[in-house]
Amino acid sequence: MAQFQSLIRIMNLAIILTLLNIQRSIACGRAEYRTGIECCPMCSPGNRVHKHCTEFTSTSCVPCTDSTFLDEPNGLTACILCTNCDPGFGLKVKQPCTPSSDTVCGTLEGFYCLDPTKDGCRAAQRHSSCKPGQYINHTGTISTDTLCSDCTGDTYSDGSFTSCQPHTQCDTLKLQQIKPGTHWSDSECGPQASLSIAEIISAAAAVVVVVVVLAVMAAVAIRRKMKGPLSERTFPETQSPTEVSDREGTSMLFVGTRTGKVAYNIRMVQYTCS
Structure with missing residues (x-):
């Protein structure tokens, strides 16, 4: 009898364990x-x-x-x-965190997303800057970087233009080209060339020198003409020579002129007093 009761207890325990295993195996x-x-x-x-x-x-x-x-x-x-939208990674808060939703991050101005999520972004990078000599072929967006292209021909861009600009033609503006254009800078124009102050002074000095030289040459010519040979000089008929003698017996001949008297030496004549 005792053995029969022990067998019943063992069977009940096995049934209980089986039921527990079945319950555990059932998914919630x-x-x-x-x-x-x-x-x-x-x-x-x-x-x-x-x-x-x-x-x-x-x-x-x-x-x-x-x-x-x-x-x-x-x-x-x-x-x-909640997620922190770090500005150091080019992020900003697009939607704030709530008890039932995480923060949604967006990209800062001038950045594009490198690691997008369903509604936002986890990491961003600043848009590339075009260099001088390049133009912005495609402006960067929140999901794409800026695309730059090189200028060609007679055009230029400082890197901020959306297209390369033609060089300024100075001659069409009636100006002088001071510096030719490059792919990264425009032509530099200025007023038409004119004489500088130094050049004007030099030219004036040269003119003065020429005038002075001509004046000197004319004065020399006039002086030489006035000092011509005595034999070629004529005297007015209304005037007559006057002969005087000095103490030593030298005979002098004076001729009267309009401006004064010119004395000419006459051969010395010795007179013997009687």
């Missing part, structure tokens, strides 16, 4: 999570588990706080920390 529902042998109801988005359910009580949930969130039904006991 879609809105449930397993804890031990229990399938507990999940907490709704924005909430976490405060106490797991028991055979007699349901799951106890509390809201996420302090910049944390849970965006799906869950059986977690801690919320997830």
Whole structure:
């Protein structure tokens, strides 16, 4: 009799263990999570588990706080920390964090996204800058970088133009080209060439020198003409020479002129006094 009772107890224990294994092998529902042998109801988005359910009580949930969130039904006991949109990585807050949704980051002005997400971006990079001699072929967007192309021919760009510009033609503006254009700079124009102050002074000095030389040459010619031979000189008929003698007996002949008297030496004649 005792052996029969022991056999019944063993069979009951085996049945209980089998039932427990079957229960454990059965999956919990879609809105449930397993804890031990229990399938507990999940907490709704924005909430976490405060106490797991028991055979007699349901799951106890509390809201996420302090910049944390849970965006799906869950059986977690801690919320997830909200994402920080770091400006150092070219990010800004597109949508702020809530208890039921994470922060959505966007790109700062002048940046494009390198690591996109469903609604935002996790990492961004600054748009490339075109160099002088290049133009912006395609302006950068939040998802693509700037595309630069080189200028060709007689055109230029400082790197900020959306197309290369033709060099200024100075002659069409009636100006003089001071510096020719390059692929990175325009032509430089200025007023037509004119004599500088130094050149004007030099020219005036040359004219003065020429005038002085001509004046000197004319004065020399006039002087030479005035000092011509005595034999070629004529005297007015109204004037007659006057002969005088000095103490030594030298005979002098004076001829009167309009401007004065010119004395001419006559051969010395010795007179003997009687």
